[in-house]
Amino acid sequence: MKRRIKKSVIKNGIIFLGALILLIIVVSIIRTIMYHRTDKYKLKQLGYNDEEIKIIETMSSDNIKYILNNDYNELVDDFKNEKYFLDKNLETYLNYQKENSSLSLATIVSIVNVGANNDWYTNTKETDLTKNELILVNKYHYLPQDYEPSDIIDVSLRYAYSDNKTSESILEHYKEMFNAASRDGITLIISSAYRTSEEQEETYNYYLKNKGEDYVKSHASLKRHSEHETGLAFDILTPNYNISNFDKSPAFEWLKNNSYKYGFIMRYPEGKENITGYEYEPWHYRYVGDVAKTIYDENITFDEYYAYYVEG
Ligand SMILES: [Zn+2]
Missing domain, CATH: 3.30.1380.10 (Muramoyl-pentapeptide Carboxypeptidase; domain 2)
Structure with a gap:
């Protein structure tokens, strides 16, 4: 009798342990999947370091989306450090810079901020x-x-x-x-x-x-x-x-x-x-x-x- 009880305790113990391990595995798989879906993970994959990610995470969701859909661009940091940087204009700065690479970033920020990347008297x-x-x-x-x-x-x-x-x-x-x-x-x-x-x-x-x-x-x-x-x-x-x-x-x-x-x-x-x-x-x-x-x-x-x- 004593032996049988002992046996069933061991059996239950094994089942419990097995279930626990399974649970831990499932949870960690879910966590990994969730982590791979975060912006942080995606940005890391694109080559951004922790410091840069911290800066990007303060931006609007539209800008983060833009960055995620484009290759690693160190200009993002440089623009962000410009005195008159406006978050809403990041995408336009980057696009304007591509066509006007001889201009300083400060000038690009000023031009885009005031709308002068458009022809005069357009977008009025x-x-x-x-x-x-x-x-x-x-x-x-x-x-x-x-x-x-x-x-x-x-x-x-x-x-x-x-x-x-x-x-x-x-x-x-x-x-x-x-x-x-x-x-x-x-x-x-x-x-x-x-x-x-x-x-x-x-x-x-x-x-x-x-x-x-x-x-x-x-x-x-x-x-x-x-x-x-x-x-x-x-x-x-x-x-x-x-x-x-x-x-x-x-x-x-x-x-x-x-x-x-x-x-x-x-x-x-x-x-x-x-x-x-x-x-x-x-x-x-x-x-x-x-x-x-x-x-x-x-x-x-x-x-x-x-x-x-x-x-x-
Ligand atoms: Zn006058």
């Missing part, structure tokens, strides 16, 4: 008017057809050539800048400020007729695409200089170093033509308020600022 959208002094108007953002700033007033001859109007909200800031420049012996004068949509169209057509299509593309704006229609921008000159030599004037030097203190930025700087879509315009200033300091300190354009800090 209506600008967000609720941004007030940060309204973005460029080759990809236009003002609504019926938009007219509500606070346009005349600028007196003390500050501007005749027949100039601007947004009342920025005139005080301009006067402050004007007075500060005066104290430093600099005379600023507004040569062209607010334009209606019709006036902008006339300007555009004038240049198109007289200078041709190539010139107009990088020098003038289509109506509804010009900052002059917002009342927040104007062209500044100084006596004895014109637009062709304004950047040799002491007034330009003064504006370069001081305009941001009053909320103004040079809107189309030299070397940023592929981002702004405009040739260097040392005379064109735009009011953006407090963020002028960030734009000045970081040496970026308003388009880049907007893409990263406002929309990004």
Whole structure:
């Protein structure tokens, strides 16, 4: 009797042990199968190391999917380390880089962020008017057809050539800048400020007729695409200089170093033509308020600022 009980205990023990081992094997097989399905495993197979995987895992699922479907690309890390990297644009950076491999990654990030990887005036959208002094108007953002700033007033001859109007909200800031420049012996004068949509169209057509299509593309704006229609921008000159030599004037030097203190930025700087879509315009200033300091300190354009800090 004792022996039989002993025998059945051993038998049950063996069955239990067998079942346990089987369970362990099944669980480990399932775990292995599950692990092979994880992004981490797939990324490892593609050649990414743990550190890179950690970075990739912070990205959006769309970008992870993109990386998984493409060969190992060390540019992913490099782009991710760029200051103005936007996760949503990774795929476009990589594609644009393939066709523009001579450009620096920083330039590619800037171009793609502002949409300048598209032809000028394509992929356009209506600008967000609720941004007030940060309204973005460029080759990809236009003002609504019926938009007219509500606070346009005349600028007196003390500050501007005749027949100039601007947004009342920025005139005080301009006067402050004007007075500060005066104290430093600099005379600023507004040569062209607010334009209606019709006036902008006339300007555009004038240049198109007289200078041709190539010139107009990088020098003038289509109506509804010009900052002059917002009342927040104007062209500044100084006596004895014109637009062709304004950047040799002491007034330009003064504006370069001081305009941001009053909320103004040079809107189309030299070397940023592929981002702004405009040739260097040392005379064109735009009011953006407090963020002028960030734009000045970081040496970026308003388009880049907007893409990263406002929309990004
Ligand atoms: Zn201008």
